[in-house]
Amino acid sequence: MTGFFSSDQYGFARLLTDAERAALLRLRSVLDEEVRPIVNEYWDRGEFPEQVIEPLMNLNLMAPAEVLAAGQKVRGLFGGFRNFELARVDASVVTFYNAQSGLFRTTVNLGGSPEQVADLDPKIISYEYKGVFALTEPEHGSDIAGGLETSATFEGDDDGGHWVINGAKRWIGGAAQADVLAVFARDTADSKVKCFLVPTDAPGVKLSKIERKTSLRIMQNADIELTQVRVPATARLEKINSFADVAACLRNMRSDVAWIAAGASAGAYEAALKYVSGRQQFGKPLASFQLIQQKLATMLTNVTASLAMVVSLTQAQDEGIYVDENSAMAKMFTARMLRETAALAREICGGNGIVLDYDVARFHADAEAIYSYEGTDEINALILGRAITGIGAFR
Known part of the structure; x- marks a missing residue:
């Protein structure tokens, strides 16, 4: 469905079902009403807005009603776009949400016995067990x-x-x-x-x-x-x-973080585009200048390439294909694209790119954490390099 995300140039969201899109629109409504208006204030204070936890929990997006009512399986692709939607608004909020829906749930589901999973997973989904x-x-x-x-x-x-x-x-x-x-x-x-x-x-x-x-x-x-x-x-x-069992968890988690990086790239691009479309310089909108348009084109291409990679990766995982080096490649690439996109967003906003009022500064700073967590650029490159050459170069 082209246009579901303004930064989804190739329309990857068309791969979502109507039920999945309906669930994501509920999420978007909560984010626009409950999170966007306060996120910069809390970022500046270095505090978590506890008041957003209950609205996000009540969405029940690990088992969305629309998807289940349609008789559909809750796909990894839906989970990816859920992270993308959250990350477009704020990297901390999606990281908080993914701590439960991604990191913790994956650990229990892959690491627990059938009895442990049967007992704990429903409680994790409902947030009864955080x-x-x-x-x-x-x-x-x-x-x-x-x-x-x-x-x-x-x-x-x-x-x-x-x-x-x-x-x-x-x-x-x-x-x-x-x-x-x-x-x-x-x-x-x-x-x-x-x-x-x-x-x-x-x-x-x-x-x-x-x-x-x-x-x-x-x-x-x-x-x-x-x-x-x-x-x-x-x-x-x-x-x-063993650590091999831990690595199996990380293989899944890195794809979540790649979606987060892609979503944060989209958020930075969209915030910058909004700014340059409204800002006048030399009697014309900043968006009318050639160098600004060149940077916007690079940013949108970064977002599109990142989406293409995470969509393909997650489609394979939905088919049961999990490969360490594929997850590592996606995390490495999307985090690099986020870093570049956020830097370009800050650049085209000039001095206003370093204040919170226009959102770009927040994405610019938060990109650094996403670049490092769940496997640094270097570690993911070495995981991929080991697959390419058959030689581990970690030491």
Whole structure:
């Protein structure tokens, strides 16, 4: 359906069903009425607008009524466009939403036993059970596969045993609003990485807000300390028994982030286009100048290429085809395109491109976080390079 998104030049949204578009229009209405009017204020304050959580939750977009009523499956393609729509408005809001709908839900669904998934997934969809993904550590990000230091020790008892977890996590987005942390820790018995659902209010869990961020300022990232934290044996996700299992989760998550990057690119482009269409210089709209039009053309091409990549990737995933290097390529490329598009948007808005009033400054700053999280440009390039050559060059 050409025109569903003003920045969807090739009309990729035509691949959505009428029911999927109807659900996205409900989301758009909430974003326009509840989020857009306040997002810059909260970005400036470095606070999360708690009042937007309930309206977003009530949309029930992990199991949208329109799609289910039409007898359709909730496709990955719908989830991708949902992230795209959210990211067009704000990168922090989509990152917050995706922490539940993408990172945490993926971890439980891929890492949990059939019984765990059957119990937890409906609660995750309804937001009755809110969680976040806790992998990165203060000293380990890109090298987390080999460097992960958080430990888990099993201790048997008459109640089936429990795990004792010690360590620290960093950059955990949305932790303050979560009920539980999906904590990845190394089993002291076999040195394998495993995952545990740790309540945020458990004794020994300490959360501290990371202050003075210059990107994703709305998103509340946390430092987490885990000191002799005890969880029951049932808190371990049974199908995560190595970092290879963690990598399977990341393969899915990177496609989510690629959609976010594509959506944020669209938001930056649309904000810049609105500005130059209304701004007069030398007695004419800025949009009438050749160099401005050249930059707009580059920005729209970036958005279109990014959409083409994530749509194709997600169509393959909807068919059951999941390939590490494909997700890595998409995240790498779309984040690069976002960085360039946001920079061009800021550039054509001149001095007004560095104030929040026109939205461009927010997209410009937030692009830096998206460029780095869920796999840096370099790590994703090496994942792709390994696939190309058959040689791992990580060390």
